[in-house]
Amino acid sequence: MRSFRVFVAGAVCVLLIVITFVWRAPLLRFFANVRVALVGSADPSFDYRSFEKLRLENEALIAARATSTFVSDTSTGSGKYRVKEVKVFSLYPFNDYASLSIDAGSDEGLKEGMPVLTAPGVLLGKVVVVSRTKSEVETIFSPSWKSTVSVGAQRTRAVLIGGAAPYVDLLPKDAPVGRGDTVLNLAPEFPIDLFLGRANEFSEGSNALWLRAPVDPLFRFEDIDRVLVVMNFP
Amino acid sequence: MIMDVYYKFPIACALLALLLFFEGTRMLQISGVTPNLALIFFGVFFTATVFGERSRFWVVVSLLCVFVVLYRFLFRFWIEPAVLLSLLVLGMYVLRRKLVGTPFLDFLVMVVPGTLLFYGIRAALHGAPFLFGVVAIETLYNVLLGIFVWFVTKQIYDYYAGRS
Numbered sequence A: 001m002r003s004f005r006v007f008v009a010g011a012v013c014v015l016l017i018v019i020t021f022v023w024r025a026p027l028l029r030f031f032a033n034v035r036v037a038l039v040g041s042a043d044p045s046f047d048y049r050s051f052e053k054l055r056l057e058n059e060a061l062i063a064a065r066a067t068s069t070f071v072s073d074t075s076t077g078s079g080k081y082r083v084k085e086v087k088v089f090s091l092y093p094f095n096d097y098a099s100l101s102i103d104a105g106s107d108e109g110l111k112e113g114m115p116v117l118t119a120p121g122v123l124l125g126k127v128v129v130v131s132r133t134k135s136e137v138e139t140i141f142s143p144s145w146k147s148t149v150s151v152g153a154q155r156t157r158a159v160l161i162g163g164a165a166p167y168v169d170l171l172p173k174d175a176p177v178g179r180g181d182t183v184l185n186l187a188p189e190f191p192i193d194l195f196l197g198r199a200n201e202f203s204e205g206s207n208a209l210w211l212r213a214p215v216d217p218l219f220r221f222e223d224i225d226r227v228l229v230v231m232n233f234p
Numbered sequence B: 001m002i003m004d005v006y007y008k009f010p011i012a013c014a015l016l017a018l019l020l021f022f023e024g025t026r027m028l029q030i031s032g033v034t035p036n037l038a039l040i041f042f043g044v045f046f047t048a049t050v051f052g053e054r055s056r057f058w059v060v061v062s063l064l065c066v067f068v069v070l071y072r073f074l075f076r077f078w079i080e081p082a083v084l085l086s087l088l089v090l091g092m093y094v095l096r097r098k099l100v101g102t103p104f105l106d107f108l109v110m111v112v113p114g115t116l117l118f119y120g121i122r123a124a125l126h127g128a129p130f131l132f133g134v135v136a137i138e139t140l141y142n143v144l145l146g147i148f149v150w151f152v153t154k155q156i157y158d159y160y161a162g163r164s
Helices: A002-022 A024-042 A046-069 B002-024 B037-047 B056-075 B079-094 B103-126 B132-163
Strands: A081-090 A100-104 A113-119 A121-131 A136-141 A144-149 A154-162 A167-172 A182-185 A195-199 A210-216 A225-229
Touching: A002 A024, A002 B002, A002 B056, A024 A081, A024 B002, A024 B056, A046 A113, A046 A121, A100 A225, A144 A167, B002 B037, B002 B056, B037 B056, B037 B079, B037 B103, B037 B132, B056 B079, B079 B103, B103 B132
Parallel strands: A121 A195
Antiparallel strands: A081 A100, A081 A225, A100 A136, A113 A121, A113 A225, A121 A136, A144 A154, A144 A182, A154 A167, A167 A210, A182 A195, A195 A210
């Protein structure tokens, strides 16, 4: 009897591992959805993920209207850039880096350096490694991320430093900036004026010569389930 | 003893796969910090009396191999951290006789230096800054979650050991 129980327990677990291998992508998405469901459980009628996307698109439209830049969705076919929507496969599981793997690779035409967006007009990161069917995307939440940005209506230049809480640094002390100013991309590796977030409390940097401020990207790294890869840039 | 290993090992592998799914979706992330579930798993695995002493070494090595293979299939990229974590765990296993000797304290001793060493070595390998704030929060998170997991595992094991 005991050996039969041992056999059944072993067989069930081997089956679980086989399922893990064969259906790893849908299982990962299932766990991501469970997470989103738990986050949105306070209000069952509220779709947290859709809300986050709408909020982001709204912010990006505000930024785009101010700068006359527009990045199209594949569905509309209009606009300056052609983008491809790709599902997120998994997130880097430790805390010293923030990248994600996406479900498209060289077979779909992806190349290293391609800009990656969370919503039309909202920069998330860039493709850094491409395999045949998957690619790795480094995001602005990675501590190694550094890019040139503009802050506020006067477009003051600064540097965006990545991390779990990204921030802008090297702003002149007399720069005409204020809380809530938009942070837009100026780095030549990405389309100009892509939205990166809103700057919050400005404070003196470590050497008292520059200002720095945390940036609220208006989305969370762990909530990203789909991304848009800009296929025709530069 | 050997029979025990035959069904406990697949259970451990299945549990490890489940934890990796949790890690791959950052299910337990709080304020941007996610716990190192693999380290907690191996910490509990070493210190809670789950496997017999004689069979432990090859079980540990096999489980670490399963961890790396599962990790490779689930994440595709970032294999280096998995290999580093496996080597750290194996090193701790080899040095386990030098630890305190009390299972629970041994567990804490493994989780805290394990977390610090993991990020310290990663930072040194890549010439990246050591993110002290993030690592400190994760260490605390690992310890708190680890204490919870350790006691739950012990209760379950004691229950079934008492029945058999």
